[in-house]
């Protein structure tokens with residue numbers, strides 16, 4: 001199977017590159033493209049079409065996006081161009097050659113008022129990021145009946161910098177000795193990118209022979225925690241002091257967020273083996289290289 005991965009320099013894209021390495025996927029990145037990658041600006045419609053025509057993938061994992069809600073709010077044209085227009089171009093180009101596309105989407109398509117959310121639940125995004133991801137979903141589903149939307153919640157994994165994931169960025173809260181409050185309002189389901197990538201790899205084996213695999217699916221980590229609870233767990237497993245941190249029970253500032261957008265993963269569980277590894281084990285391994293010697 002010929003696989004193309006967009007966003008292969010990103011947090012999830014790198015994990016997918018690893019999980020699909022046996023199949024030698026074609027990988028596309030932009031600013032961080034390395035020697036093994038196609039350097040492709042997904043907002044360049046002609047370049048996207050030419051790439052699809054040249055490589056003719058059977059399966060496209062479309063992970064590239066602008067995913068930081070505050071950046072999306074402040075850079076709306078760029079965000080729309082990548083999250084919506086580029087997604088439409090890719091999905092339509094894939095449909096023309098009968099390739100299947102899996103579009104990575106988000107729990108932020110929901111307003112968080114009525115969890116858990118089934119794949120058929122009504123969407124009501126609260127911020128521009130969620131709006132563009134929902135519009136991207138529609139573009140994908142309109143382009144082909146065979147395409148798939150996979151929604152996931154907050155992601156973490158092997159980061160290049162702590163800020164790359166909103167979960168690993170929490171280590172900065174622990175290391176900052178000033179007394180301050182951490183979000184204890186939103187209930188999150190931290191999801192390890194290695195689990196998403198491994199589940200996608202398992203699932204991709206079945207996709208060719210199962211024409212019923214299309215439409216919307218959900219995948220999520222199993223543990224429900226606030227950011228304050230994640231920080232407490234990090235402190236405990238890394239032996240760090242957390243007495244300067246307090247729980248903030250008010251909604252966070254910045255772009256509005258859902259309070260609890262728990263995803264019901266039943267539909268995907270019926271299709272394939274889902275990997276859900278432990279937050280504690282993963283986060284200990286991932287954060288260790290970032291702990292200063294004197295901490």
Ligand SMILES: NC(=O)c1ccc[n+]([C@@H]2O[C@H](COP(=O)([O-])OP(=O)(O)OC[C@H]3O[C@@H](n4cnc5c(N)ncnc54)[C@H](OP(=O)(O)O)[C@@H]3O)[C@@H](O)[C@H]2O)c1
Pocket residue numbers: 006007008009010011012013028029030031032033040041042043062063064065066067082104105106107133152153154155156165166
């Ligand atoms: N991270 C989360 O917590 C989270 C939660 C729910 C859903 N998701 C969804 O999961 C997917 C993966 O997220 P992620 O955290 O892995 O994202 P990420 O780390 O921010 O990576 C984004 C990727 O998009 C690429 N990209 C940006 N602009 C591009 C352009 N003009 N042309 C081509 N590529 C471009 C980047 O390439 P360069 O860096 O090389 O420019 C990078 O590889 C996204 O669709 C996101 O919406 C993420």
